[in-house]
Amino acid sequence: MTYVQFLRLRKALTIYGIVVGSIFLFGLIVGHWPNARFDFGHGLHHALTETSSIPKSIPMSGVLFLAAWCAIIFATVLSTSLNKENDGVEMVWTKPIARERLAVQYIGLDLSAILVAFACPAVLCIIAIASVGGLEYLRFDARTWQTLIIGLGTAFMWYGLVQALTSWQRGRGGMAVGLSWAAAFLVLSFAEATHFVPGPLHQILLAADVLNPLAYFSSYSLSGYGAHASPVLPQVFAGTEMRSILTWSIGFLGCAGAVGGWKRLEV
Amino acid sequence: MNSTPVIAIRDFTKRYGSFDAVSNLTLEVEPGSICGLLGPNGSGKTTTFKCLLGLARQTAGxxxxxxxxxxxxxxxNLSYVPERSALYEWLTLADHLEFNRRSFKNYDAKRADELVSLFRLERKKKVGKLSKGQQTAVALALAFSIRPRILILDEPASxxxxxxxRVVLDLIIEAAAMGSTVLFSSHQIGQVERAADRVAILKNGKLIVDGTVDSLKGSEKVVEAIFEQRVPDVDGLADDPRVRRIERSGRILRAYVQSDSEGIVRRLNEFSPKNISILDLNLEDIFINAVGGEIAMAGGDGA
Incomplete structure (x- = not known):
């Protein structure tokens, strides 16, 4: 029953792979120009070690941070999969399968694709690091797992929220995705601007940030290690465990709401 | 024949706000029969189909x-062809057939091949590149490829x-002959007359005619009189209890007669028509009588 969604995801992942691969290759070449050569076996390694550009410690959390951002973007692209069906929903709703079951299968497939979208840049980064002989400097620590869990949780949370907002509507899915990005950045920016935003309004923005996926992930940067309090979330949600639980819980609730909304849609 | 209806709609009402799209519709379709649902645009045909299939919720019934x-x-075991294409425009017919194959246990690949040939469809062309008629053909090929026991077709020849x-009509008749039950709507009244055993006519969401085609056609006769000049004033004919309605169009007068059509002929002969004849009703007459009588009368009054 999910054949069409499978085809849709295959197409999306192909485009994603081409874009991520191209950006990655471009970045690799430009970043090390003019010493870089397309000889990943020796040339690039030689050039980079000569210029001493390999850091002696490469945090894996940085690689996962980058991969999570890619996965978040990809997740928002997929987050209207139920909404996409609604224009010709007679096609899938007249198949011998319960709507909620079909919706869960769609979401399951989407989440698998998001995992692939997460893994793709991570693997590319590791290949690049390995190609310049930096694999031995790759460092795994507690922050690696935190980034993995919260990064994927943020992607899932965003996916679930947009699904919940769009699954019961016909059309306007693309607009909802665009607005979600704009809203996420705006609320985050204003919540961070403690000097300009009056106290009560700032408290409201902090409360709104509980539903803002970016608020959970923005505190993870390439610099600094270990979990630290986010300035854009109420203090009670600042702990790493709490943020992990919240992202996954909100994502789950969003998906459950999306399934319910889709089931109740009338055409 | 099993008397349990395959489709049973009882006291069905669908309300949008204060507007009754369909009200108190009761309709049953027997196994192996073809029921044609007729009605002007907005009469509630598509709403009925959607509620029947669970695509919308009924208010009552x-x-x-x-x-x-x-x-x-x-x-x-049920196939539905909606009035508006619900196909994926970015997929090919081959993709759609594969989707059907994966979705239905009783998908018949050989039958699908026959239908693709019958409609002269291209498997590798994206549906979005096809004409409206070809898209309808794709939807029909998909619908018939699972050899369904029940077919619900909303404007299938659109x-x-x-x-x-004609091909679609033959498919419907053939399916019913093989035991399928068909409920379809169409604006092509000739098609419905040819295929349907039974006709239901909706107007403003209400069922106004329901019966077998033969019984409906036998319920009235049309006395058609053609005059040399304009149609004369036929005093009191419209009030005659035997006459249900009179229609004037140029030099032609048509009287829809419920009984004693010979008596009406004798009465009209007093006005010396050039020609007069008694005709059987066809389904178009029944439809116009039911839903468009006022329009026909108003438009046909000039001589």
Missing amino acids: SMDVEGAPVGPQTFE GLDPVFQ
Whole structure:
């Protein structure tokens, strides 16, 4: 029953792979120009070690941070999969399968694709690091797992929220995705601007940030290690465990709401 | 024949706000029969189909298919062709057929091949590149490829040329002959007359005519009189209890007569028509009488 969604995801992942691969290759070449050569076996390694550009410690959390951002973007692209069906929903709703079951299968497939979208840049980064002989400097620590869990949780949370907002509507899915990005950045920016935003309004923005996926992930940067309090979330949600639980819980609730909304849609 | 109706709609009402799209519709379709649902645009045909299939919720009443409300398993043996294309424009016919193959246990690949040939469709062309008629043909090929026990077709010949309209009609008749039950709507009254055993006519969401085609056609006669000049004033004919309605068009007068058509002929002969004849009603007459009588009368009054 999910054949069409499978085809849709295959197409999306192909485009994603081409874009991520191209950006990655471009970045690799430009970043090390003019010493870089397309000889990943020796040339690039030689050039980079000569210029001493390999850091002696490469945090894996940085690689996962980058991969999570890619996965978040990809997740928002997929987050209207139920909404996409609604224009010709007679096609899938007249198949011998319960709507909620079909919706869960769609979401399951989407989440698998998001995992692939997460893994793709991570693997590319590791290949690049390995190609310049930096694999031995790759460092795994507690922050690696935190980034993995919260990064994927943020992607899932965003996916679930947009699904919940769009699954019961016909059309306007693309607009909802665009607005979600704009809203996420705006609320985050204003919540961070403690000097300009009056106290009560700032408290409201902090409360709104509980539903803002970016608020959970923005505190993870390439610099600094270990979990630290986010300035854009109420203090009670600042702990790493709490943020992990919240992202996954909100994502789950969003998906459950999306399934319910889709089931109740009338055409 | 099993007397349990395959489709049973009882006191069905669908309300949008204060507007009754359909009100108190009761309709049953017997196994192996073809029921044509007629009505002007906005009369509630599509709403009825959607509620029957669970695509929309009824406000009141019950709607059963094979003795139970529609559930996922119903669709194992039910095909629906909507009025508006619900196909994926970015997919090819081959993709759609594969989707059907994966979705239905009783998908018949050989039958699908026959239908693709019958409609002269290209498997590798994206559906979005096809004409409206070809898209209808794709939807029909998909619908018939699972050899369904029940077919619900909303304007199945929409956009098709007369040759393919005939093909669709033959498919419907053939399916019913093989035991399928068909409920379909169409604006092509000739098609309905040819295929349907039974006709239901909706107007403003209400069922105004329901019966077998033969019984409806036998219920009235048309006395058609052609005059040399304009139609004369036929005093009191419209008030005659035997006459249900009079229609004037140029030099032609048509009287829709419920009984004693010979008596009406004798009465009209007093006005010396050039020609007078008694005709059987056809389904178009029945439809116009039911839903468009006022329009026809108003438009045909000039001589």
